[in-house]
Amino acid sequence: MGQPNKLGYFGAFGGRFVPETLMTALIELEKEYKSLKRDKSFREELKDLLHNYAGRPTPLYYARRLTEKWGGSKIYLKREDLTHTGAHKINNCLGQGLLAVRIGKKRLIAETGAGQHGVAVATVACLFGLECTIYMGKKDMARQEPNVKRMQLLNAEVIGVDSGSKTLKDATNETIRDWVTNISTSHYIIGSTVGPHPYPMMVRDFQAIIGHEAKKQAKRIIKGLPDAIVACVGGGSNSLGIFYPFINDIDVRLIGVETSGLGLKTQHHAATLSRGKPGVLHGSYSYLLQDQNGQVRATHSVAAGLDYPGVGPEHSHLKSTGRATYVTVTDKQALAAFVELSRTEGIIPALESSFALAYAKKLARRMGRDRIIIINLSGRGDKDLGTVQSLLDGGGNNTNGHGGEEG
Amino acid sequence: MALNIPDVFMTCRREQRAAVMPFLTSGYPSDKMFIELIRSMIRAGADMIEIGVPFSDPLADGRSIQKSSEAALANGIDIDRTLDLAREAVNGQLAPLIMMSYLNPILAYGEERLLRRMRRSNFKGMIIPDLIPEEGANMEQLCRKHEIDLIYLLAPTSDRKRRKRIIRHGSGFVYLVSVAGVTGTRKALPRSLKTWIRQVKKESALPVCVGFGISNPQQAREISREADGVIVGSALVEIIERAPNKRRMIQDTQSFVSQMKTQI
Numbered sequence: 155m156g157q158p159n160k161l162g163y164f165g166a167f168g169g170r171f172v173p174e175t176l177m178t179a180l181i182e183l184e185k186e187y188k189s190l191k192r193d194k195s196f197r198e199e200l201k202d203l204l205h206n207y208a209g210r211p212t213p214l215y216y217a218r219r220l221t222e223k224w225g226g227s228k229i230y231l232k233r234e235d236l237t238h239t240g241a242h243k244i245n246n247c248l249g250q251g252l253l254a255v256r257i258g259k260k261r262l263i264a265e266t267g268a269g270q271h272g273v274a275v276a277t278v279a280c281l282f283g284l285e286c287t288i289y290m291g292k293k294d295m296a297r298q299e300p301n302v303k304r305m306q307l308l309n310a311e312v313i314g315v316d317s318g319s320k321t322l323k324d325a326t327n328e329t330i331r332d333w334v335t336n337i338s339t340s341h342y343i344i345g346s347t348v349g350p351h352p353y354p355m356m357v358r359d360f361q362a363i364i365g366h367e368a369k370k371q372a373k374r375i376i377k378g379l380p381d382a383i384v385a386c387v388g389g390g391s392n393s394l395g396i397f398y399p400f401i402n403d404i405d406v407r408l409i410g411v412e413t414s415g416l417g418l419k420t421q422h423h424a425a426t427l428s429r430g431k432p433g434v435l436h437g438s439y440s441y442l443l444q445d446q447n448g449q450v451r452a453t454h455s456v457a458a459g460l461d462y463p464g465v466g467p468e469h470s471h472l473k474s475t476g477r478a479t480y481v482t483v484t485d486k487q488a489l490a491a492f493v494e495l496s497r498t499e500g501i502i503p504a505l506e507s508s509f510a511l512a513y514a515k516k517l518a519r520r521m522g523r524d525r526i527i528i529i530n531l532s533g534r535g536d537k538d539l540g541t542v543q544s545l546l547d548g549g550g551n552n553t554n555g556h557g558g559e560e561g
Numbered sequence: 562m563a564l565n566i567p568d569v570f571m572t573c574r575r576e577q578r579a580a581v582m583p584f585l586t587s588g589y590p591s592d593k594m595f596i597e598l599i600r601s602m603i604r605a606g607a608d609m610i611e612i613g614v615p616f617s618d619p620l621a622d623g624r625s626i627q628k629s630s631e632a633a634l635a636n637g638i639d640i641d642r643t644l645d646l647a648r649e650a651v652n653g654q655l656a657p658l659i660m661m662s663y664l665n666p667i668l669a670y671g672e673e674r675l676l677r678r679m680r681r682s683n684f685k686g687m688i689i690p691d692l693i694p695e696e697g698a699n700m701e702q703l704c705r706k707h708e709i710d711l712i713y714l715l716a717p718t719s720d721r722k723r724r725k726r727i728i729r730h731g732s733g734f735v736y737l738v739s740v741a742g743v744t745g746t747r748k749a750l751p752r753s754l755k756t757w758i759r760q761v762k763k764e765s766a767l768p769v770c771v772g773f774g775i776s777n778p779q780q781a782r783e784i785s786r787e788a789d790g791v792i793v794g795s796a797l798v799e800i801i802e803r804a805p806n807k808r809r810m811i812q813d814t815q816s817f818v819s820q821m822k823t824q825i
């Protein structure tokens with residue numbers, strides 16, 4: 155388990171479904187990545203940046219008050235929210251940024267949904283002295299405005315995308331169009347474990363530091379491994395990052411939480427693995443929310459970073475082998491968890507991470523007291539204050555939401 | 562019955578000219594006008610016509626074809642309607658049709674189910690912009706079985722090894738993408754284009770047709786000096802978009818294709 159085959163398949167999922175124009179660059183990227191992975195100076199440089207620039211390792215924090223309040227398993231939070239720029243996205247961006255410099259690219263381009271990936275790309279562009287263009291759906295620009303301002307301050311050109319649903323999917327289309335046009339000068343830092351091979355593998359590898367640290371910390375702090383790990387799934391990078399080092403520890407349950415938005419019975423969700431069918435979008439074959447004609451469906455989530463109709467191919471594979479389970483949580487339940495963590499522990503989580511929290515609450519009660527759950531707290535919630543405030547003011551002030559639905 | 566693609570190139574070679582290949586999005590701007598426009602292209606002498614199945618996420622397309630694609634989707638166009646419209650538009654004509662579709666609508670419809678139905682609607686070829694030869698084995702085999710030419714794209718960035726692979730695995734013709742980029746009209750074509758077409762022609766046993774960014778009959782003429790065929794899409798969509806009324810839409814489309822035809 156773990157490495158994709160030569161064509162980039164994890165089991166039946168993955169591959170490369172892209173315009174021919176990109177192929178030479180993708181093959182080159184794969185070659186460079188494989189050689190850099192073994193290159194000591196590259197690894198040292200990345201390690202140094204992750205430590206001194208991004209602030210790693212991030213703590214594995216025992217949430218005592220939350221554990222007591224929930225009255226079930228012990229809850230530990232992997233604090234990706236404490237990294238520089240405030241989400242796990244920086245792990246991938248430092249890796250790919252360094253890679254871009256090594257292969258001589260002068261410009262970074264990227265899509266962003268929540269804006270956390272865009273901010274992380276803009277940040278490493280400054281750090282390495284590269285130009286930077288970020289594509290973001292107009293709807294996301296409005297709901298994650300603080301991150302737009304951060305990117306602009308960091309000198310990134312932020313291009314609003316007006317097509318389709320004006321969210322992450324459409325921003326990704328535009329970034330791919332830019333990439334096809336500027337392939338010789340630009341490196342595309344895909345923000346999640348999606349896209350054509352080698353991206354799903356490469357992004358996972360750069361994010362696996364979350365799981366490696368968590369495992370070491372767990373052995374030290376709890377003298378063993380956790381019983382379950384819970385993480386939210388948008389494209390799947392924070393979840394795969396923390397899951398991956400535990401893949402062979404089969405007693406550790408791996409649970410990915412998708413967003414059921416306004417409810418799975420409505421069309422307003424983004425529960426790709428729970429409700430989708432395999433198909434091709436953005437360069438790989440994986441689960442996809444689509445209609446019977448193969449047109450990609452519009453999605454909905456209160457969390458911009460989860461509002462995406464696709465998912466990384468390795469998750470589709472983990473679903474089919476049963477090694478990981480995928481469940482869903484509604485917007486309302488996530489909002490309740492957002493408020494609950496803020497007020498119980500003084501930690502304001504990203505809305506995306508709140509989906510993992512909401513499911514973990516239910517799981518903690520079900521699994522009982524002598525168990526241990528690690529939640530990947532993928533980011534911090536400063537960016538979400540506007541959205542949350544207006545939802546809470548607008549009568550969505552229901553903080554009693556419970557857990558989630560098994561998917 | 563429509564000609565097969567190799568027959569078209571044979572005719573063109575005999576007449577010492579390149580093939581003219583206009584593109585139109587299926588069901589654009591409406592079912593009825595689509596049929597009229599296809600017929601006007603044939604009247605003007607189009608040798609083959611490429612018909613685009615609309616897709617929600619056309620990531621190899623620029624603004625014009627994105628918009629026509631959105632309009633067609635809003636108009637309820639799917640693969641079944643495309644097959645019906647195509648059959649109606651060109652019944653009894655010689656010009657073969659080529660289907661252009663992103664992979665996902667084909668997968669959702671069922672590859673074999675589609676291929677089985679294509680010839681009845683005068684489709685003789687298939688272009689899938691997000692399918693590369695490495696992923697094409699299954700499609701190639703099914704296309705052979707159902708006598709549909711699978712036409713691969715070849716890009717300016719394709720190195721020698723890839724060019725070889727594309728030429729070997731494709732059939733019908735090689736679709737040479739004129740620039741690294743998406744579809745859309747461009748004021749000027751890259752200066753290196755000529756030598757590059759020559760290079761690919763030297764390597765290819767298949768005819769070589771050039772598309773992406775060809776905006777006017779003059780550009781078509783330049784390219785036709787080197788290539789076996791010229792594909793024009795966005796420029797036509799823009800003509801249709803700009804036309805003040807239906808009569809002009811048909812007139813302008815027809816005269817654009819005629820001009821291409823006389824220029825090359």
Ligand SMILES: Cc1ncc(COP(=O)(O)O)c(C=O)c1O
Pocket residue numbers: 241242267268269270271345346347386387388389390391392393458459460504506507532533534
């Ligand atoms: C804080 C945070 N968590 C999670 C995600 C979802 O992405 P992924 O599934 O790749 O971790 C995002 C994406 O924007 C994010 O910003």
